[in-house]
Amino acid sequence: MKELEVILDKNGLIVAFLFVGILTLASDVFSKKTLNGRIPGSALAIGLALWLGYLGGVFTDGEQGLADLSYFKGLSTLGGSMFRDFAIVATATGASFVLIRRSGMLGLVSLILGIGLFFGFGVAIGWLMGYRDASSLCTIGAGACTYIVGPVTGGALGASSEVIALSIGTGVVKTIAVTLLTPVLAKWIGLNSPGAAMAYGGIMGTSSGVAAGLAATDPTLVPYGAVTATFYTGLGCLVCPSLFYLILSTLLG
Amino acid sequence: MIKGLALLAACFLLGMWCGAVLGTWLGIDANVGGVGFAMVFLLLGKEYVTSKGWWNGDFGFGLEFWNKLYIPIVIAMAASLNVKSAVSAGLLAFLAGTLPVLLAFGVVKVLLKQVNPEK
Numbered sequence: 001m002k003e004l005e006v007i008l009d010k011n012g013l014i015v016a017f018l019f020v021g022i023l024t025l026a027s028d029v030f031s032k033k034t035l036n037g038r039i040p041g042s043a044l045a046i047g048l049a050l051w052l053g054y055l056g057g058v059f060t061d062g063e064q065g066l067a068d069l070s071y072f073k074g075l076s077t078l079g080g081s082m083f084r085d086f087a088i089v090a091t092a093t094g095a096s097f098v099l100i101r102r103s104g105m106l107g108l109v110s111l112i113l114g115i116g117l118f119f120g121f122g123v124a125i126g127w128l129m130g131y132r133d134a135s136s137l138c139t140i141g142a143g144a145c146t147y148i149v150g151p152v153t154g155g156a157l158g159a160s161s162e163v164i165a166l167s168i169g170t171g172v173v174k175t176i177a178v179t180l181l182t183p184v185l186a187k188w189i190g191l192n193s194p195g196a197a198m199a200y201g202g203i204m205g206t207s208s209g210v211a212a213g214l215a216a217t218d219p220t221l222v223p224y225g226a227v228t229a230t231f232y233t234g235l236g237c238l239v240c241p242s243l244f245y246l247i248l249s250t251l252l253g
Numbered sequence: 254m255i256k257g258l259a260l261l262a263a264c265f266l267l268g269m270w271c272g273a274v275l276g277t278w279l280g281i282d283a284n285v286g287g288v289g290f291a292m293v294f295l296l297l298g299k300e301y302v303t304s305k306g307w308w309n310g311d312f313g314f315g316l317e318f319w320n321k322l323y324i325p326i327v328i329a330m331a332a333s334l335n336v337k338s339a340v341s342a343g344l345l346a347f348l349a350g351t352l353p354v355l356l357a358f359g360v361v362k363v364l365l366k367q368v369n370p371e372k
Contacts, residue, residue, distance in 0.1 A: 019332075020325045042324050049331035057337025067333035079330030085288050087326045089265050090319035092292035093299055100296075106368055110361075117360060121353035129345045144349045166346055169338055173350025176336065181354060189362040199368075200361050204354070207288070208334075212327045219324065227289050234276060234285030 012074030019072065023048060043183045043216030050176060088211060088226045095223035096194070103195040107228040110202030115236050118144045118205065119244055122170065134249040136163045141248075142240040143167025144174065146206045149236035156241040175209040182213025191217060194224040201225030205232030257315020260302065264294035 008015055027048060028041035035044075053065030062068030067076035077083070122144025126137045135157040143150025143166065150167030153159075159167075182204075186192070191200055201210045201224065210229040214222045268291020272284040279285060299316075302308050 016329055017325075020328050023328060024325065042328075045324075045328050046331045049328045050334065050336055053332045053334050054336040054340060056332070057335060063335045063338065065333045065336055072332070075329045076333040078326055079328075079333045083326050084330055085269075085291075086261070086265055087319050087323040088288055089268065089291040089295055090261055090316055091323055092295045093316045093320055095292070095296065097293075097296045097300075106364075110364060113360060113364070114357065117357055118353045121356065122349045125345060125349040125352065140345070140349060143346075144353055165338075166343070169343070169346035170349045172335055172338065173346050174354055175334070177351045177354040179331070181358065185358050189358050190365045191361070196361075196365050199364055203357050203361050203364070208327075208330060211323075212331060215324045215327050222323065223292065227292055230272075230288035230292075231286040234272070234279075237276075238279055238285070 008071050012072075013077050014074065015071060016074030016078040019075065020078065042219075046179060046212050046216055050179070084208070084211070088207070088222070088230075091219075091223040091226065094220060095227070099194045100198070100224065100227055103198045103224075106195060107198045107202050110199040111205075111228060111231055111235060114203035114205050114232065115145055115239065117203070118174075119236075119240060123248065131163075132252070134245060134252050135159045137252075138240060138245045138248050139163050139167045140170065141244065142236065143170035145171070145236040145240065146233050147171025147175065148233050149240055152237045153240040153245075157245060171206070175206045175212075178204050178206055178209030179212040179216070182209075183216040186217040191221070194221065197221035197224035198228045202228035202232065205229055205236070207233065254311060254315040254318070256307075257312040257317075258319070259315075260298050260312060261295065261316055261319060264298055265291045267291065267294050 024041065024045050027045035031041040031044050056062070056066030056068055056072070060068035064076050066072045067079075119141040122141035123137045126140035131137050131140065136159055138157055139150060139154035139159040140163065142153035147168045148171070150171050151164050154164035154167055182191070189200070190196055197214060204210050207226065207229045210225045211222060214225045268289070269284065269287040271290040272287025275285040299308065302312050
C-alpha cells in the first residue's frame with residue numbers, strides 16, 4: 001500500500017484524469033438510468049464536483065477545495081487557469097467567425113450592460129449592509145463582477161483586506177450561481193443560438209461560470225459565450241477602480 | 254496530432270500576449286481579452302490550414318482532443334474552487350453573488366427578445 005501512496009502522490013495530474021473520468025462516468029450513468037436524461041450528465045458532474053470542492057474545504061481548511069487533499073492536488077493543475085484558457089481557445093475550432101462578427105455589436109452592448117448591472121447591484125447591497133465609504137462600496141461592487149475584478153479594484157483603491165476577501169467571496173458565489181442556474185434557466189431566457197450565447201457571456205462575464213454553465217447546457221455554444229466573457233474581467237478591471245469609483249465618490253459627496 | 258497542438262499553442266500564446274499588451278496600454282494589471290484574441294487567431298489559422306488541405310487528420314485531431322477535454326477541465330476546476338469560503342463568506346457575499354445573477358438572466362431574456370440575433 002505504501003508504494004501505491006507514493007505513486008498517487010507523485011502523479012497528481014494523472015490521478016486527476018482518473019478522478020474526473022470516474023466522476024463523469026458515474027454522472028452519465030446516473031443521469032441516463034435514474035433521471036432519464038432530464039439533467040445532463042455534465043451538469044450533474046459539475047454540481048457534484050462543486051460539492052466535493054466544498055467537502056475538501058471543510059476537511060482541510062484550504063483555499064483550493066478538493067485539491068487541498070494531497071492525493072487530489074492534480075485537480076488544481078487540470079482545472080487551473082492555464083489548461084482552462086487553453087481548452088476554451090480550442091473550442092473556437094467549432095465556432096464560426098462570421099457568426100461572431102455578426103453579433104459583435106450585441107456582444108459589446110451586453111458587456112457594458114453586464115458590468116454596469118453587477119457593479120450597481122453589488123454597491124446597492126453593500127450600502128444596505130452598512131458600508132458607506134466609496135472605496136469599500138466600489139470593491140464590493142467590483143467583486144460582484146468577478147472574483148478577479150474585486151481584489152484588483154480593492155488593491156488599487158486601498159480597501160481593507162476584510163473587504164477584499166468579501167469581494168472575492170462574492171465573485172466565487174457568482175461563479176457558482178451562474179454555473180448552477182444556467183442549465184436550469186437556459187430555455188426560459190432563449191439561450192439556444194450562437195448570438196444568444198454571446199449576449200449571455202457578455203452579461204454574466206465570469207469566464208469560469210459562463211464556460212461551465214454553457215458546457216452543461218449545450219457544449220457547442222461554449223466558444224461564443226467565452227469570446228465575450230473574456231473581455232469582461234479586463235473591462236471590469238479598467239472601469240471599476242477609475243470611472244465607477246469617480247462616479248461613486250461624487251455621489252457620496 | 255502535435256502539429257495541431259502546436260498551432261493551438263502558438264495561437265494561445267499570441268492571443269495572451271495581445272491581451273497583456275492591451276492591458277498595459279490601458280494601464281491596468283490584467284489580461285484584456287487574451288482568450289478572445291487567441292480564438293480569433295485560431296479561427297484564422299484554421300482557415301489557412303483547411304485551405305491547404307491539411308486540416309483532416311493531423312491538425313484536426315490535435316485540436317479536437319483539447320476541444321473535447323474542455324468539460325473534464327471544467328469539472329476539475331469546479332472541484333478545486335474555494336466553495337467553502339463562498340458558502341461561509343456571509344450574507345452579503347451570498348446576496349451580492351446571487352441576486353444580480355438572477356436579474357441578469359432576466360436582462361439576457363429581454364435583450365434577446367429585443368434584438369433576436371439570428372435575424
